[in-house]
Amino acid sequence: MIELRSDTFTLPSPDMLQAMGRARLGDDVYGEDPTVNELEDRAAGLLGKEAACLMPSGTMGNLASIMTHAPRGSKILVGAESDIYVYEAGGAAVLGGVTYEPVVNRPDGRLALGDLAAGFPDDPEDPQFALPSLICLENTQNRCGGVVLSMEYQREVRAFADARGVAVHLDGARVFNAAIALGLPVAELARYADSVQFCLSKGLAAPIGSMVAGSAEFIRGVRRARKMLGGGMRQAGLFAAAGLVALDGAGRLAEDHDNAQRLAKGLAGLDGIAVDPGAVQTNIVMFRVTAPGFTWQTFAAAAGRRGLAIAELGHGRLRAVTHAGVTAADIDAAVAIIGRVLSEGPQGIEASKASKASKGFEGSEGLEG
Numbered sequence: 001m002i003e004l005r006s007d008t009f010t011l012p013s014p015d016m017l018q019a020m021g022r023a024r025l026g027d028d029v030y031g032e033d034p035t036v037n038e039l040e041d042r043a044a045g046l047l048g049k050e051a052a053c054l055m056p057s058g059t060m061g062n063l064a065s066i067m068t069h070a071p072r073g074s075k076i077l078v079g080a081e082s083d084i085y086v087y088e089a090g091g092a093a094v095l096g097g098v099t100y101e102p103v104v105n106r107p108d109g110r111l112a113l114g115d116l117a118a119g120f121p122d123d124p125e126d127p128q129f130a131l132p133s134l135i136c137l138e139n140t141q142n143r144c145g146g147v148v149l150s151m152e153y154q155r156e157v158r159a160f161a162d163a164r165g166v167a168v169h170l171d172g173a174r175v176f177n178a179a180i181a182l183g184l185p186v187a188e189l190a191r192y193a194d195s196v197q198f199c200l201s202k203g204l205a206a207p208i209g210s211m212v213a214g215s216a217e218f219i220r221g222v223r224r225a226r227k228m229l230g231g232g233m234r235q236a237g238l239f240a241a242a243g244l245v246a247l248d249g250a251g252r253l254a255e256d257h258d259n260a261q262r263l264a265k266g267l268a269g270l271d272g273i274a275v276d277p278g279a280v281q282t283n284i285v286m287f288r289v290t291a292p293g294f295t296w297q298t299f300a301a302a303a304g305r306r307g308l309a310i311a312e313l314g315h316g317r318l319r320a321v322t323h324a325g326v327t328a329a330d331i332d333a334a335v336a337i338i339g340r341v342l343s344e345g346p347q348g349i350e351a352s353k354a355s356k357a358s359k360g361f362e363g364s365e366g367l368e369g
Contacts, residue, residue, distance in 0.1 A: 001304075002330045002337075004263075005311040007174075007256070007283060007323035010205035013249075016242040023241035028054070028233050035237030039244050040211070046247065047196055048187030049213035053222045054240060056231050058083075058173050058210040061197035063091040064229060065212055066134065068221035069167045069195065072097030074133035077119045081105040081143040081314070084136050084171055095229070099130050109141030110153055113160050120164060135161050138171040139178045139189060143314050146260075146284030146321075148178045151188065158192035167194040173210070177203055177282040180253045194218065203253050203283060204246035205324040208239045252324065256283040259322040259331050266335035272342045285320045286313070293346035302344075308337040 003009045012020070026032035036054050044052040055061040062084050070076055076092060078085045080102035084092075092098040101119045103111045121129040135157060139149040161168045170193035172178070179186040190196045195214035200206035212222050226232060264277035264285045272291030279286075289299045296312045303310055313319035322331070 002308045002334050003325060004320040004322070004334060005309045007202045007205075007321045010201070010203070010323050010325050012207045012242050013205065013245065013324070016206065016245045019241040019245050020238050023237040025235040025237045028236040029227070033235060033237045033240070035244070036233075036240040039240040039247075042244065042247060043198075043211040044213050046186055047190040047198075047213040049190065049196070050216040051219040052211050052213040053219050053226065054233070054236060054243070055197075055210045055212055055226060056208065056233065058171070058197055058199045058201075059088045059091065060226065060229055060231050061210040061212045062088060062136075062169070062171055063095065064222045064225035064231070065169050065195045065197060065214075066092045066098060066136070067096040067225045067228075068218060069169060070096065070098045070133040073130060075099040075101050075119070075130040076134040076136055077101050077103050077111070077116055077132055078136045079103060079105040079109075079111055079138055079141070081141070082136065082138045082171065083142055083173065084138070086143065086314070098133075101132070105141065105144055107144060107147075109138065109144045109147040109149055111135075111137070111157075113156060116157075116160060132164070132166050134167050134169055136169045136171060137193070138173075140174045140181075140282050140284070142173070142284065145279055145286040146174070146177065146282040147279075148181045148281050151182070151184070154189070154192040169193060170196045172196045173199040174202055174282065176250045177253050177257070180251070180257065181281050186250075195222075200243040200246050203256060203323055204243075204250060206239065206242040206246040209243055211243075253283065256322040256324070256326075257281075259283075259326060259328055260285050260320075262328060262331045263320055263322065263334065266331065267338065270335070270339050270342060273338065283322045285322075286317045287320070288317055289342075291342050291345070298346065299341060302341045303337055306337045306340060308334050 023035045028036045040052040085102050103115045140146045175198045179189050197212050200209040260280050260283045264280045267273045267275045268277050274290045275287035296316050300310050310318050310320050
């Protein structure tokens with residue numbers, strides 16, 4: 001199976017598994033796991049922050065950050081297409097007592113300053129309104145196709161937030177992809193945010209974990225929130241060791257970006273697929289099936305029967321994500337599979353399903369064609 005549903009499907013490399021087996025361990029809740037401490041120091045240094053905290057997941061990292069920044073009864077301004085708003089189960093509202101105000105994401109991922117300004121009441125003394133306490137940005141922006149926020153825009157948001165006395169949190173789940181795309185150190189992309197969350201378990205290919213970085217005082221609050229949320233871990237150096245290897249290999253993400261371009265250009269040559277290779281900036285390719293008779297569900301299912309895993313990610317678009325488990329040869333095979341599904345058409349899908357049912361089995365047909 002060629003796995004393009006997400007870069008969360010990456011598997012730990014042999015180097016990671018070896019590092020996990022050699023890791024020095026302690027109790028991280030007591031702050032005594034030396035491998036976790038090394039990873040946290042490394043992450044803080046890479047992001048140009050005072051301190052960092054290892055989290056079990058990016059969702060918990062974002063939630064702990066929001067709970068530390070935002071008082072109960074305040075609101076946070078988030079992208080309407082952001083992972084924090086769409087995919088994190090309303091945690092800030094349910095567990096943090098914080099309300100969300102969704103702001104339209106522009107196609108390039110930005111939250112326009114005018115739209116952010118509309119989230120602030122004209123009279124902040126009016127007790128009817130929840131007051132904004134935090135602006136959340138996402139870089140790269142997942143549902144906008146893995147696009148990268150420009151440094152100029154991030155500076156503008158920082159100045160906007162400072163003028164209004166609110167903090168900025170960066171959901172940088174794939175911020176290392178953004179840094180590779182811009183050709184900048186990741187610390188540059190973090191410099192305008194008060195706090196940053198990034199995932200070890202996406203393109204960086206570690207098996208588990210995310211990091212939150214910020215000031216020393218902020219990270220003390222994050223640790224308290226992590227404990228409250230059940231994220232306090234003991235011998236967490238087992239996967240912190242994999243995280244250290246992941247950070248050493250971050251430059252490999254450029255290969256994923258090249259493969260995403262290869263995929264987009266291959267898809268652009270197929271009748272019945274709508275894709276813009278020029279919009280692909282990192283490791284995410286969004287496309288639509290325009291051939292008559294298909295839905296995204298039937299198309300993805302047909303591709304899956306032929307050995308290609310893809311999935312929908314909002315508004316009927318299919319998403320393909322390149323990662324360490326996918327080679328250039330896999331990309332060429334994926335394009336061939338999609339071409340085959342298109343050439344067979346919806347009737348071919350039904351005929352294939354009927355043939356399999358009559359033989360009493362259902363499964364992948366391999367990568368031929």
